Amino acid sequence: EAGVAQSPRYKIIEKRQSVAFWCNPISGHATLYWYQQILGQGPKLLIQFQNNGVVDDSQLPKDRFSAERLKGVDSTLKIQPAKLEDSAVYLCASSLGLAGGANVLTFGAGSRLTVL
Amino acid sequence: DAKTTQPNSMESNEEEPVHLPCNHSTISGTDYIHWYRQLPSQGPEYVIHGLTSNVNNRMASLAIAEDRKSSTLILHRATLRDAAVYYCILRDGFGNEKLTFGTGTRLTIIP
Numbered sequence: 001e002a003g004v005a006q007s008p009r010y011k012i013i014e015k016r017q018s019v020a021f022w023c024n025p026i027s028g029h030a031t032l033y034w035y036q037q038i039l040g041q042g043p044k045l046l047i048q049f050q051n052n053g054v055v056d057d058s059q060l061p062k063d064r065f066s067a068e069r070l071k072g073v074d075s076t077l078k079i080q081p082a083k084l085e086d087s088a089v090y091l092c093a094s095s096l097g098l099a100g101g102a103n104v105l106t107f108g109a110g111s112r113l114t115v116l
Numbered sequence: 117d118a119k120t121t122q123p124n125s126m127e128s129n130e131e132e133p134v135h136l137p138c139n140h141s142t143i144s145g146t147d148y149i150h151w152y153r154q155l156p157s158q159g160p161e162y163v164i165h166g167l168t169s170n171v172n173n174r175m176a177s178l179a180i181a182e183d184r185k186s187s188t189l190i191l192h193r194a195t196l197r198d199a200a201v202y203y204c205i206l207r208d209g210f211g212n213e214k215l216t217f218g219t220g221t222r223l224t225i226i227p
Contacts, residue, residue: 004159031213042203042217043160056214091159101148101167101209107159 002026004108006092012114018080021111025073025094031055032069033105034077035091043091049075050097079113087115120204125222134191136221138204141185146209149180151189153200154220160203163189167209199225 005024013019025032031050035043046065048056051072060067064083069075079086089110095103121139128134140149151163164171164178166187171178177190191198203220207213 033214035217040219042201042219043215045214045216048214093159095213097213101146101150101207102165103207103213104162104165105152105160105213105215107161109157110159 004092004094004106006090006108006111008111009109010112010114012116013082014116015084016081018078019082019113020076020078021090021092021113023075023077023092023108025075025092026106028096029094029106030072030097031095031103032075033093033095034067034075035093035107037089037091037110039088046077082113082115084115087113089113120206120218122202122204122218122221124219125224127224127226128194129226130196131193134194134198134223136189136191136202136204136223137186138188139186140204140206143184143206144208147206148209149178149184149187150205150207150215151176151178152203152205152215152217153198154203155197155200160217163202165207194223194225196225196227199223 033048034046037043046060047067049069052069067077089112091110093105093107095105150165152160154160166178179188201220201222
């Protein structure tokens, strides 16, 4: 089974520039997540999609971050304009969306963003 | 999601068993206990989960206290590849599917 694909793996930009990250989840996985992981911390959920609808975006800084999941498959996460504090690894994960607490998430390798 | 408490770091010798503790004194009756680990420069990966009974799989064992206020992840024979950050996470069986991560336990394996 192919895993969760993310690109690019690394990106360096200057502050106030824009950047976009792409995620292709495991085939058939209805739920897709974007997490932000700052160095030394655990991942923090930014947004969760169920098919192409947003389930939870309560921690997404909506003034600069946006995400979409067209056709309920691939997803993009955009930051515009970037700030120094956005330097982090952006992780995409997907799951079958099973009911109950047994649902397992599969994560991609992440996209490391450095903002100078 | 209910909160968990884990030691910041642990060390273990290679080829010996490792017991990683997790306290979750405010766990509710519908909370599942999940463990994920994150190897260097990789995304987190699922290890094991349980509700009330002890669980075993090819990666590890999960021992859950009778009152469910604590649990222990057991790696039966640690290898250098097991060096990672281990996260203990509670997930509500009737709530959102999302995972809420803490800071985890950084496990170092000594050759």
